[in-house]
Amino acid sequence: MTRTWFITGANRGLGRAFTTTALAQGDRVVATARDPQTMDDLRHERLTVLALDVRDRATVIDTVDTAFAKAGTIDVLVNNAGYGLVGAIEELGEAAIRDQMDTNFFGALWVSQAAAPHLRAQGHGHIVQISTVGAVGSLPLFGLYNASKWALEGFSAALADELRPFGVHVTLAQLGGFDTDWAKSSMKFGTGLPAYADLRTGILGMADYPDPAGAPETTDTAADSAEESEWVEAAPEVAAAGLLDLVNLPNPPLRKVIGPGAHQMVALALDQRRQDYLSDPEFSWPA
Numbered sequence: 001m002t003r004t005w006f007i008t009g010a011n012r013g014l015g016r017a018f019t020t021t022a023l024a025q026g027d028r029v030v031a032t033a034r035d036p037q038t039m040d041d042l043r044h045e046r047l048t049v050l051a052l053d054v055r056d057r058a059t060v061i062d063t064v065d066t067a068f069a070k071a072g073t074i075d076v077l078v079n080n081a082g083y084g085l086v087g088a089i090e091e092l093g094e095a096a097i098r099d100q101m102d103t104n105f106f107g108a109l110w111v112s113q114a115a116a117p118h119l120r121a122q123g124h125g126h127i128v129q130i131s132t133v134g135a136v137g138s139l140p141l142f143g144l145y146n147a148s149k150w151a152l153e154g155f156s157a158a159l160a161d162e163l164r165p166f167g168v169h170v171t172l173a174q175l176g177g178f179d180t181d182w183a184k185s186s187m188k189f190g191t192g193l194p195a196y197a198d199l200r201t202g203i204l205g206m207a208d209y210p211d212p213a214g215a216p217e218t219t220d221t222a223a224d225s226a227e228e229s230e231w232v233e234a235a236p237e238v239a240a241a242g243l244l245d246l247v248n249l250p251n252p253p254l255r256k257v258i259g260p261g262a263h264q265m266v267a268l269a270l271d272q273r274r275q276d277y278l279s280d281p282e283f284s285w286p287a
């Protein structure tokens with residue numbers, strides 16, 4: 001049985017791997033990208049490319065309506081577009097914070113809102129929210145990225161219960177690290193305060209954030225420290241294989257951890273949270 005997918009941020013990184021993997025299965029894909037020309041090299045009779053910046057709610061609604069009109073039905077909708085904003089909470093300005101939320105949280109919210117009536121009407125479908133292990137735990141300097149994905153997960157868990165009676169599934173795909181532009185050219189930074197230089201060195205392997213004016217397009221950033229520790233991040237195709245396994249499940253779960261090392265990170269974060277509660281004498285773990 002062939003499926004039709006709708007994928008945001010499909011031009012590079014994970015979104016591109018999801019797109020090529022779905023096409024390789026014989027599926028149809030409505031792929032969206034801010035600049036559709038960046039997908040010219042993927043031309044395929046089963047691929048439709050639409051322009052979409054997920055921050056623009058009116059355009060999101062138009063584009064999702066167009067996608068359903070063109071495709072007839074959409075079986076899997078992947079909210080993938082997103083990026084990481086890095087900086088201690090007091091290092092981040094309002095515009096940077098709003099843009100992070102507009103993209104990672106509101107973008108996925110607008111797409112989910114726009115798709116919900118179509119999915120209810122067709123009586124089936126699967127919304128996959130590309131989340132992160134950082135939506136279970138948190139990391140200093142990644143507070144706003146964490147917040148955007150925690151917010152994504154909060155509304156999506158409620159949405160899952162709302163849409164289940166209509167035969168529509170929602171899954172939070174909690175990904176570990178994958179080798180994309182996420183930790184490289186896509187990453188955005190706050191304005192570094194000297195007070196956090198040691199934290200930056202410890203977490204990012206650099207005492208200062210890169211200068212946006214001087215940084216070449218492909219400058220490695222957070223990836224540098226990962227490389228120094230000889231940690232090799234998995235290829236995006238590994239995430240795509242995990243996504244394919246997920247959408248093949250007849251009853252997909254609300255949460256699915258995907259990626260090497262990701263399960264351990266989630267287990268650690270959950271245990272830390274449990275330990276916090278257990279230190280409260282009024283808290284008792286259900287039998």
Ligand SMILES: NC(=O)c1ccc[n+]([C@@H]2O[C@H](COP(=O)([O-])OP(=O)(O)OC[C@H]3O[C@@H](n4cnc5c(N)ncnc54)[C@H](OP(=O)(O)O)[C@@H]3O)[C@@H](O)[C@H]2O)c1
Pocket residue numbers: 008009010011012013014015033034035052053054055080081082083084103107130131132133175176177178179180181182183186
């Ligand atoms: N890579 C990882 O380790 C990892 C781990 C956990 C979760 N994730 C999540 O996975 C998703 C994809 O990231 P990636 O790793 O593939 O990074 P990437 O290689 O930097 O790709 C990010 C994609 O998001 C798109 N995008 C950004 N802002 C957008 C907007 N306003 N409207 C539409 N598209 C927009 C980009 O489009 P442009 O080309 O136009 O910028 C690009 O296609 C993100 O949500 C990320 O948070 C990644």
